[in-house]
Amino acid sequence: MRDQYHEQPISSSFWIGRIFDVPNLDSGHQSIKSISTDPAFAADCRKAAEWLAGALAEIGFSASVRDTIGHPMVVAHHDGPEGAPHVLFYGHYDVQPVDPIELWDSDPFAPTVTELSPGRKVITGRGTSDDKGQLMTFVEACRAYKETHGALPCRVSILFEGEEESGSISLQPFLDANAEELKADLALVCDTGMWDADTPSITVALRGLTGEEVTIKAADCDLHSGHYGGNAANPIHVLTSILGEMHDADGRVTIPHFYDGVHETPDHIKADWEALGPPKGFLEDIGLSIPSGERDRSILERCWTRPTAEVNGITGGYTGEGFKTVIPAEASAKVSFRLVGDQDPLAVRENFRDFVKQRIPADCTAEFTEHGASGAIQLSFDAPEIGKASAALEAEWGKPAAVIGMGGSIPIVGDFQSKLGMNSLLVGYALEDDRIHSPNEKYDLRSFHKGVRSWIRILDALTA
Ligand code: BES
Ligand code: ZN
DSSP states (O other), X not given: OTTGGGGOOOOHHHHHHHHSOOTTTOTTOOOOOOBTTSGGGHHHHHXXXXXXXXXXXXXXXXXXXXXXXXSOEEEEEEOOOTTSOEEEEEEEOOBXXXXXXXXXXXXXXXXXXXXXXXXEEEEESTTTTTTHHHHHHHHHHHHHHHHHHSSOSSEEXXXXXXXXXXXXXXXXXXXXXXXXHHOOSEEEEOOOBOSBTTBOEEEEEXXXXXXXXXXXXXXXXXXXXXXXXXXXXXXXXXXXXXXXXXXXXXXXBOSTTTTTTOOOOOHHHHHHHHHHOSOTTTTGGGTOOSOXXXXXXXXXXXXXXXXXXXXXXXXXXXXXXXXXXXXXXXXEEEEEEEEOTTOOHHHHHHHHHHHHHTTSOTTOEEEEEEEEEEOOEEOOTTOHHHHHHHHHHHHHHSSOOEEEEESSOOTHHHHHHHXXXXXXXXXXXXXXXXXXXXXXXXXXHHHHHHHHHHHHHHHHHHHO
């Protein structure tokens, strides 16, 4: 009976213990702090890769940890019936930094299960939603499928990356060097979310990203702000005034040529989004009520189809306890640009650099460091796999799947297209309130359980 496993519950203690060290759930595992952006956690990244390779080997994959110029990749293969398609599943085992740590209600790497409201259980911890919990939905789907049928319905390869959250520097060379091995008929990517808690979703648009860090340097050393104030250039003032000029009063980005390659969304697509209704509580749930950004655009347009310039962090001067009267020698900011349409990520970088250089005083300098660049993704709305996955998701969730965009970025999807000539199917079970990249990140156990079952149904649908 093919349908038998769809009704099999998968115990939560089983999978939670497998990803994290949860006291009293499964004592055999350690929590792994795979924060890719901070070199202090490089050994943890390797440990996470090794753990995953072990978990995949346990269910019959030939799995290996592959060294790269950055954090290792996990590559695994499992055979399938002759003539069936070959899918490549992708997820990332790396996570974002945990700071500000004081805002977590529990240790980010000691995940805990709590009941948010009657019957709604969630697991809290860094990476529970983005992307460890999500990638495990696929691993556990394979485990359940094999336990039930003794085999997988198609050939399955897996690629788990360890640098997704930090610019994926190894990705391009790795894909180039291993293109033959990784190329499949379709990539399955589990790193996105659902429209709402009851509506399964297939994502067809992602924004691209250019990451930049700029440091403004003025005097040779920190200065007494009484003695020098009013005469010496203050790099924090220089920096913030330049960053302040990046937007006009209507919320548009003022960097020349920034909107080159940005297209208007066709009316029929906007009409489809209207039909979804406004995203419930999008701002209200985070304590806001007034949309910022470009005037005269809907929330969904701003999130899915418009580019942005955001300052993600800014440092300089004295920020410790008490007060120190100083004009610092330097100040820096990390800035990210979300890209849409045909915007060129490298041109955006150059245009930003020119914008800064044209505005600094002659005796100050600006230094730049790049942090990744990837273009926006637009997948076809009517690829055959979308229809098959839609039917599978509807069978699991009892509601038609929404075909949506997402404001975030998953750089590898573009490389799958350009380097391996491979389409991607983006299905994920994260929810709006998962607080990804934030303190108290969580994942609903329902997302996990129904996510596992959804993948099983999708594999069946793709191979029927
Ligand atoms: N899972 C997210 C991408 C995402 C976010 C998809 C929100 C859908 C909705 C992914 O792990 C991520 O955060 N990517 C980074 C990539 C960047 C560091 C290159 C991002 O979007 O900031
Ligand atoms: Zn992610």
